[in-house]
Amino acid sequence: MTPEKPTGSTGAAPKISFVSLGCPKALVDSERIITRLRAEGYELSREHKGADLVIVNTCGFLDSAKAESLEAIGNALSQNGKVVVTGCMGAEPENITAQYPNVFAITGPQQYESVLDAVHRAAPPQHDPFLDLVPPEGIKLTPRHYAYLKISEGCNNRCTFCIIPKLRGDLVSRPAGDVLREAERLVTAGVKELLVISQDTSAYGVDIKYAASTWKDREVRARFLDLSRELGTLGAWVRLHYVYPYPHVDEVIPLMADGHVLPYLDIPFQHAAPDVLRRMKRPAAQEKTLHRIARWREICPDLTLRSTFIVGFPGETEADFQLLLDWLDEAALDRVGCFRYEPVKGAVSNDLAEAVPKDVIEDRWHRFMARQQAISARRIKRKIGTRQHVIIDEVGPTVAKGRSKGDAPEIDGSVYVSSRRPLRVGEIATVKIERADAYDLHGTAVGF
Numbered sequence: 001m002t003p004e005k006p007t008g009s010t011g012a013a014p015k016i017s018f019v020s021l022g023c024p025k026a027l028v029d030s031e032r033i034i035t036r037l038r039a040e041g042y043e044l045s046r047e048h049k050g051a052d053l054v055i056v057n058t059c060g061f062l063d064s065a066k067a068e069s070l071e072a073i074g075n076a077l078s079q080n081g082k083v084v085v086t087g088c089m090g091a092e093p094e095n096i097t098a099q100y101p102n103v104f105a106i107t108g109p110q111q112y113e114s115v116l117d118a119v120h121r122a123a124p125p126q127h128d129p130f131l132d133l134v135p136p137e138g139i140k141l142t143p144r145h146y147a148y149l150k151i152s153e154g155c156n157n158r159c160t161f162c163i164i165p166k167l168r169g170d171l172v173s174r175p176a177g178d179v180l181r182e183a184e185r186l187v188t189a190g191v192k193e194l195l196v197i198s199q200d201t202s203a204y205g206v207d208i209k210y211a212a213s214t215w216k217d218r219e220v221r222a223r224f225l226d227l228s229r230e231l232g233t234l235g236a237w238v239r240l241h242y243v244y245p246y247p248h249v250d251e252v253i254p255l256m257a258d259g260h261v262l263p264y265l266d267i268p269f270q271h272a273a274p275d276v277l278r279r280m281k282r283p284a285a286q287e288k289t290l291h292r293i294a295r296w297r298e299i300c301p302d303l304t305l306r307s308t309f310i311v312g313f314p315g316e317t318e319a320d321f322q323l324l325l326d327w328l329d330e331a332a333l334d335r336v337g338c339f340r341y342e343p344v345k346g347a348v349s350n351d352l353a354e355a356v357p358k359d360v361i362e363d364r365w366h367r368f369m370a371r372q373q374a375i376s377a378r379r380i381k382r383k384i385g386t387r388q389h390v391i392i393d394e395v396g397p398t399v400a401k402g403r404s405k406g407d408a409p410e411i412d413g414s415v416y417v418s419s420r421r422p423l424r425v426g427e428i429a430t431v432k433i434e435r436a437d438a439y440d441l442h443g444t445a446v447g448f
C-alpha cells in the first residue's frame, strides 16, 4: 500500500514541529527522539503551521503540568491537526483522548521506538537514513556548552506523593561504559559542563548489581561513586542532580573537595518533621542529616546545597511546620525550592491523613519562602570579595551572564560579569565578586 501523502509535504524532507515540556529528564528524552528523527532525514520546523506533524512531549507530574500539556496539545491540534503525544501523560492516554479524541497517536515515557513508528505512519521518511547528517554527540536542545547526561530511568523508591515510579517504572541503570562514552563524546564536541540526572542519582546501579563494564582500558562499576570519579577525569564540570539522601552520598563529598566533581549537591529533603517524612516514605533521621551536612561542609567548605521541600503534606501540623522552619535555620541550605502540596491523582499520600486546607498551605508557603530567602541571602553574601570560576551562558554588549560552580542552569541564580575583553559563550572566566542581590552575583572578570 502506498503511504498517504503527509499534509503540508512539499516533496522535500518531512518537517516536524516539536514541543518539549517538563523536567530536564523529559528534555533528554526529547533530544533522543530528535536525534533519531534527524538521523532519518526529518527536518525540524519552528512553527506548527506548515509542519507535517507535531510531537508534544508532555509532563504529567503535577496537575498544573498536566493542564499545560493539554493546552499545548490543543494548540498543536488547532494549528496543525496531526499530533503525536509522548512523555509522562502518555502513560494515561484516556486523560488525553477524553479531551482530544483526534490525536494521531499517544505513546508513554521513554517509548522512543513507538514515537518513531507513529511519525513514520504520519509522515513517512523521504530518503534512506542519513546517519552522517547527525553530529556524533547527537542533537542537543540545551546550549552547546552544557548538556544533561541521563544515567538511569525510573525509580525504586515509593515516596507516597510521587507517581513517577507508576509512570516510568522501576530503576533501569545504563551501563557505566555507555554513560562514559556518551559523556566523552559530548566533551569532545565542546560541552564544558555535564549535568548528571536521573530520578534518583544515588541509586545508580542497584538494579544491575553495580555490574562493571568496559571503558577505555578499564572496568568501571555502575556505582554512583565510581561513575562520578570517572566523569571527573573528562575535563568538564560535573554537576550531580537529584541525589536521594542515602548514607553513601557522604562518599562523594571528598571528590567534590578535591575538584573532581563540582562542590554542588542537589538533594531533595522534602521535609524535616519525622512524622511527615514517615508518611512521605522518605528517610526520617533529620537530626542525623544536620550532622551529616555539618560534616560535608567541614570536608568541602565550598559546598553549595540545593534542595526542595513540600509544605501542606496531608496531616502536616503547625508543630511539624515549625520544626521544618527551625530545621531550615540549622541546615542553612544555599538554594531551596518549595512546592505547595498538590493531591496528584493516583498518589498514595492523598488518603494518608487529613488534607491541609488551601489557605493554610498558602500561608505556610509564604512563611517558608520568607524564612529561606533570608538564609539564602546570607549564604550568597559570603561570596562577596571571593574569586569564582564562572561559565559564560550569554554575552551582552557590556555585561555577560554566567554561573558559578554553585549555580545550576535554569534553576539557580546567575553571575553578571563585566569584562575589559569580550567573553565567549562557554568560556570559563575567573571573576572577582563585588556584590550580591537576593539570588544573583555581580563582579568583574580578572582572569581568563
Ligand code: SF4
Pocket: 155, 156, 157, 158, 159, 162, 163, 164, 165, 199, 200, 244
Ligand atoms: S525518589 Fe523521586 S522519583 Fe522516586 S518515588 Fe521519590 S520523589 Fe518519586
